[in-house]
Amino acid sequence: MSAQPSSQHAARGHWLAVALALAGLALVLLGTGVGSMGLENLWPALMDAQADPAAHAMALQIVWDIRLPRTIGAWAAGALLGLAGAVAQGLFRNPLADPYLLGSASGASLGVASVLALMGGGAGMVGGASAAMAVSVYSSHWLVRLGLTGAAFLGAVLAVLLTLALARGVQHTLRLLLAGVVVGVVLGAFTSLILLMSPDSLQAMQAFLLGSTGFVGWTACLLMLTVWLLCLVAAWLLARVLDGLALGESTALSLGLPLAPLRAALVAVLALATGTAVAQTGLIAFVGLAAPHLVRAIVSVRHGRLMLLASLMGAALLAGADLLARGLMAPQELPVGVLTAVLGGGYLLWLMHRRTAPGGLL
Numbered sequence: 125m126s127a128q129p130s131s132q133h134a135a136r137g138h139w140l141a142v143a144l145a146l147a148g149l150a151l152v153l154l155g156t157g158v159g160s161m162g163l164e165n166l167w168p169a170l171m172d173a174q175a176d177p178a179a180h181a182m183a184l185q186i187v188w189d190i191r192l193p194r195t196i197g198a199w200a201a202g203a204l205l206g207l208a209g210a211v212a213q214g215l216f217r218n219p220l221a222d223p224y225l226l227g228s229a230s231g232a233s234l235g236v237a238s239v240l241a242l243m244g245g246g247a248g249m250v251g252g253a254s255a256a257m258a259v260s261v262y263s264s265h266w267l268v269r270l271g272l273t274g275a276a277f278l279g280a281v282l283a284v285l286l287t288l289a290l291a292r293g294v295q296h297t298l299r300l301l302l303a304g305v306v307v308g309v310v311l312g313a314f315t316s317l318i319l320l321m322s323p324d325s326l327q328a329m330q331a332f333l334l335g336s337t338g339f340v341g342w343t344a345c346l347l348m349l350t351v352w353l354l355c356l357v358a359a360w361l362l363a364r365v366l367d368g369l370a371l372g373e374s375t376a377l378s379l380g381l382p383l384a385p386l387r388a389a390l391v392a393v394l395a396l397a398t399g400t401a402v403a404q405t406g407l408i409a410f411v412g413l414a415a416p417h418l419v420r421a422i423v424s425v426r427h428g429r430l431m432l433l434a435s436l437m438g439a440a441l442l443a444g445a446d447l448l449a450r451g452l453m454a455p456q457e458l459p460v461g462v463l464t465a466v467l468g469g470g471y472l473l474w475l476m477h478r479r480t481a482p483g484g485l486l
Contacts, residue, residue, distance in 0.1 A: 136423045137433060144436035148199055151443040155195025156187050158451045189341075197340030197404065198446040198460070199439040200348035202411055204401040206438020207352065209412030210419075210431040211359055211394045214366035215387065216297055223398040223412040226300070226391070227307035231283025232402045234311045235275035236332050237318045240325035273344070273403045276332070280399035283307055288391065295384055300391075335408035335461020337446050344404045351400045355393050356435060362390055363428035370427070408461045410468025411438050411445075417475065441468075 208223035216225065224230075290303035319326055365386040401408075415438035419430060442460070445467065449460040 134425070134429075137425045137429050140419070140423055140433055141429075141436060144433065144440050147440045148436065148443060151440065151447060152192075152195050152199060155198075155443065155447055156191050158191075158447050193342045193345050194337050194340050195443060195446065196345045197348060198337040199443045200345060200352055201337065201340075201401040201405045201408065202415075202442025203352050203435045203439035204348060204355070204397040205408065205412035205442070206415035207355055207359060207431055207435040208394050208397040208401070209414075209438065210416045210427070210434035211366075211390055211397070212412070213416050214369065214427050214430075215390050215394065216301055217369060218301075219417065220413070221301075222410075223394065223401075224308070224407075226287045226304040226395065226398075227283035227311060228280035228395060228398045229402060229407050230308040230311035230315065231279035231281070231286075232276040232399065233279070233329075233333065233407065234283075234315045234318070235277075235279025236272050237315045237322075237325060237329055238279075239272055239275040240328050241318050241322035272332070276406075277399050277403035279311075280402055281395060283311055284391070284395040284399075293384065293388075295387075297387075331459075332406040333461075334459035335406040335464070337405050337442075337460055338457070340404055348400055348404060351396060352435070355397045356432065358389065358393050359431045360428050362386055362393070363426065363431065365390065366427035406461060408442065409465040410472070411442050411464050414468040414471055415441060417472070421475075 205223055209221075212221040212223055212225055213219055215221070287300065287303045287307045290307065291300040319329060365383070369383075398412075416430065416434040418441075419425075419433040419437050423433070425433065442464065445464045446460050449458040449463050452458060
């Protein structure tokens, strides 16, 4: 009797993976036509290079150098956050766990704020520029972006290492969780102090705090996709640990699992995936939290498949949110992090309402 439901869930998980992969491909293709300059204006220039070579070159640069890497980058960042969310929820055995629990977000914010303050606040991110303006502005800011990206990643990694030091390793999940909360609060306070001392950095810092995919180039796409594949393979190999922890720590120990080193490996996967995404796109809320929830609402699978499905779900969520951020108020853009917070928060509120209603789960 149990084999039939199991096979049904496996088949449903397979079709969900196919559907999410196709949705991601469709969103990437749609992303080339959404922006301050619509596809109806870009398409004639792209198709007829003879009539206006300058317009053709500009249209090609907008699509190839800005929109396509931005959309693929949004997909890759969402995939990293979705994977990190599934790992965090399995590791902490808490459905409310998100990728930022170990203080990586606060560490990344502190790193970016420190660099902006050292630069006198004049580093600036390219915010609110049209696509045509961004073509010329992007190339002149790539060194600044490289410095901010490195500072964000370094800050995220150092914050996780500080959390591990305060928790005295990964043996106690609750202590690790509390240490992450403390590190997040303390580093957040330092970030606020730096911004108070350097008010010129506030506007540039706002782009990082609100989250943006507008600065992602091909190098960032390649980096995020490479890290995603590495983290996905590592998480797949470690999925048995999460399955054992879901049954309780004593059960996991009885299965002969060396929990301490395997937990450390899972924390490394979580930190690497989160730090890479945050360094490229800033703080994007709720994607890592909501993606595993959406997958579990559709199909019940073990952690190996859950992490793949949550990764594809997070990618589709962020790619779709990026399209909405570009298209809702075109030619102006909404910060994608604000949009994901509104949509993700609304979904979780609806989920809580449904579960606390008469006949619900809680």
